[in-house]
Amino acid sequence: MNNSTISTELKSHFLRLFQMAMTDDEFSPEEWKMLYQFGEERGISADELDKILLNPTGDLTIPETVEKRIEYLYDLSRMIWADGKVTEDERRTLEKYCRKFEFLDENIPALTEYLLEAVKNGKSKNEILNELK
Numbered sequence: 001m002n003n004s005t006i007s008t009e010l011k012s013h014f015l016r017l018f019q020m021a022m023t024d025d026e027f028s029p030e031e032w033k034m035l036y037q038f039g040e041e042r043g044i045s046a047d048e049l050d051k052i053l054l055n056p057t058g059d060l061t062i063p064e065t066v067e068k069r070i071e072y073l074y075d076l077s078r079m080i081w082a083d084g085k086v087t088e089d090e091r092r093t094l095e096k097y098c099r100k101f102e103f104l105d106e107n108i109p110a111l112t113e114y115l116l117e118a119v120k121n122g123k124s125k126n127e128i129l130n131e132l133k
Contacts, residue, residue, distance in 0.1 A: 006044060011052050012060040013072050014039070016097065018053055020079045024087045034082040038075055062101055067129055069101040074125050077115040086116055 017038060021031040039049040063069045076097055080090045091112060098108045118128050 006048065006052070008058065009061045009063055009068075010042065010044075011057075013063075013075070014044075014049060014052050015056050015060060016072070017075060017079050020076050020090065020093055020097075021082070023089045023093045024083075026083070028083040030082040030084070031079060034079055038079075069103075070129060070132060071125055073097060073101065073111075073115055074119070074128055077119040080116065081119050091116070 014035070017035055021027050021035060036046055036049060039046065044052075063072055073094070076094055080086050080094065094115070095108050095112050098111055099105070103111055115128070
C-alpha cells in the first residue's frame with residue numbers, strides 16, 4: 001500500500017498505537033514487533049509505517065463505525081499486552097481512547113476491562129466483534 005493511499009483514519013490508528021506503546025516510558029522490542037505486525041496485517045510495509053510514525057500530519061481522526069472503533073481498541077489492548085504486563089497508565093490511556101471514540105462514560109470501565117481480559121485470554125478480534133453485537 002502506498003503511503004499516500006493509506007487513509008487518515010488508519011494513519012491515526014498507527015499513531016495511537018505508537019502513543020500507547022510509549023505510555024509506560026518503555027518501548028519494548030515486543031511492542032515494536034507488534035506495531036510492525038499490525039502494519040503487515042493491513043498491507044503496510046515497514047518503510048511506509050516508518051514514514052507515518054516519523055512524519056505525523058494533522059489531527060487524529062476517530063473511526064466512523066462502532067466495529068472499526070472496537071477493532072482499533074482491540075489493537076490498542078494487544079499493544080498493551082505486548083510486553084506481558086498492564087500498567088495503570090496504559091489502562092487509563094485505553095479508557096481515554098474509549099472516551100475519544102465516543103463510548104458512554106458509564107460503559108468505559110467495563111469495556112476497558114473486557115478488552116484487556118479478552119486479549120489476555122487470546123480472543124480474536126472477530127470473536128470480540130461477534131460477542132459485542
